Amino acid sequence: MQYCFGVDIGGTTVKMGLFRTEGTLVEKWEIKTRTENRGEAILPDVAASLKSKMEEKEIGHLQIAGIGIGIPAPVDDRGIVQNTANLGWGYKEVKREMGELTGLKVKAGNDANVAALGEMWLGAGKGQKNMIMVTLGTGVGGGVIVNGCPIVGENGAGGEIGHICVNYEEDETCGCGSRGCLEQYTSATGITRLARRRLEKNSSDTVLKKENLSAKAVFDALKEGDKAAEEIVEEFGTYLGHAMANMAAITDPAVIVIGGGVSKAGDILLKYVEKHFKERAFFANKETKFVLAELGNDAGICGAAKLIIG
Amino acid sequence: MQYCFGVDIGGTTVKMGLFRTEGTLVEKWEIKTRTENRGEAILPDVAASLKSKMEEKEIGHLQIAGIGIGIPAPVDDRGIVQNTANLGWGYKEVKREMGELTGLKVKAGNDANVAALGEMWLGAGKGQKNMIMVTLGTGVGGGVIVNGCPIVGENGAGGEIGHICVNYEEDETCGCGSRGCLEQYTSATGITRLARRRLEKNSSDTVLKKENLSAKAVFDALKEGDKAAEEIVEEFGTYLGHAMANMAAITDPAVIVIGGGVSKAGDILLKYVEKHFKERAFFANKETKFVLAELGNDAGICGAAKLIIG
Structure with missing residues (x-):
């Protein structure tokens, strides 16, 4: 599988990137974070945006290794959030919901931990x-x-x-x-x-x-x-x-x-x-x-x- | 493989245990730590003691998953020690040497880290x-x-x-x-x-x-x-x-x-x-x-x- 998605959910915007799995960023873009109604639109919005990117690039499901998501809250190792300060979410099973929305493998982590991982992979900690x-x-x-x-x-x-x-x-x-x-x-x-x-x-x-x-x-x-x-x-x-x-x-x-x-x-x-x-x-x-x-x-x-x- | 050995090397004695891999201690015993001549006898002594225990119990090499060793010094993830305060060792490739002495799989770690792992496995952190x-x-x-x-x-x-x-x-x-x-x-x-x-x-x-x-x-x-x-x-x-x-x-x-x-x-x-x-x-x-x-x-x-x- 040559591709994967990296998603960074913030209180104002959701940043997204399409990566080749060997470590190059193909394209990045962002959408607005809709936090109203307890943030119910956030994950569907992300799923729709990723889907349209796959169509645009003519990339099929079998070419995508999965979706990683960074979230501004504590996230446990089952991909569950108990509460968020600025997304509107209370308890949310991010990994499960996003998996159901996309049919792809999903992993989720705290945004600061995930940023550290990014610097280790491609940045100052390479x-x-x-x-x-x-x-x-x-x-x-x-x-x-x-x-x-x-x-x-x-x-x-x-x-x-x-x-x-x-x-x-x-x-x-x-x-x-x-x-x-x-x-x-x-x-x-x-x-x-x-x-x-x-x-x-x-x-x-x-x-x-x-x-x-x-x-x-x-x-x-x-x-x-x-x-x-x-x-x-x-x-x-x-x-x-x-x-x-x-x-x-x-x-x-x-x-x-x-x-x-x-x-x-x-x-x-x-x-x-x-x-x-x-x-x-x-x-x-x-x-x-x-x-x-x-x-x-x-x-x-x-x-x-x-x-x-x- | 039903068995493995746990070895805890201290400045005065080496403690050893024969375990069933599902988590029971079969037998424990100890030998003196001979630190003279830069501690050159320590690992051979341990290897000989483990070998005689295998003979006594009629346990063959193929039944032993390996030997874990705790050492009172920093140990890196290749099983190498740079120096010790009370064993006589300077630089020592513990994992490699013990593997050569016994023909078994070996892992080594710092004694305090290893003790913590023990408490998590069978003790207060179970x-x-x-x-x-x-x-x-x-x-x-x-x-x-x-x-x-x-x-x-x-x-x-x-x-x-x-x-x-x-x-x-x-x-x-x-x-x-x-x-x-x-x-x-x-x-x-x-x-x-x-x-x-x-x-x-x-x-x-x-x-x-x-x-x-x-x-x-x-x-x-x-x-x-x-x-x-x-x-x-x-x-x-x-x-x-x-x-x-x-x-x-x-x-x-x-x-x-x-x-x-x-x-x-x-x-x-x-x-x-x-x-x-x-x-x-x-x-x-x-x-x-x-x-x-x-x-x-x-x-x-x-x-x-x-x-x-x-």
């Missing part, structure tokens, strides 16, 4: 079997790949990197209800929060302005040699580097991939994280490599396809 | 696929089982639970060279250290005596209602509970198994760990169960046999 991917966006997500497979866990909640506690003294509450989560210091909003706290202490020695703080503004100022920005990025790097050292002691990865919007700051970001990682890494993990993600928004469809290819 | 085992002995070791397999990692150093950092303010150095490792607070020696520190502040309000402090003395005093002992166990439980909450966010286990000499304190220990775990666990992990290990010193030979049975 050729590796043991990898951590951290996605620094509005929140902090991630996926941990062990011996070629993402850690799914008992409740489909493996790889919740953003919610490991890195500061037991924190008094502000994280979106998850706890305090001191990695997400509170290293997401785009977390970096902005660190910057705001710094400027509350002293805002006279920096080009940063309280009115338009952002993670990008902080890294831009750092590149211009701003000392306050450097303090903020040191703090960010300390939290992320130390958290990665603890994760490495548990999963012993070959490479740690940093992705998401914040990672657009570039290699300078890696330098600060790696420095603090080395301070605390177990001796067997000191040489773990840090790299930036390469696939951007395509990581999800690539990893979803890889679920099928295995 | 029927589970996702499990963390923490062994609280002289040091702190452990194994993390994901989807039925131990996390080995890129350097065979997966599951180094004792060396995640839980206190960035610590000024005493851990055996690994870092500071603030879980092992410094939750091993038998770590608990003794916490007790010593407590008595240095105030030793007038407790039955504990500086001269004969031990983890056992602390838990015995706790059971008699000693307040200072309770403070010490609270501190122990805080470090271990919070560390397990962070590990659960990454690996999402069904159950966390606590073993090693310290766990002989019994269920009271679990109560203190579980309380602090719940304070910090990600919502998907709040219901994770805590249980005591069941197999004691047999966990190693059981898990080694399970490496073969798969």
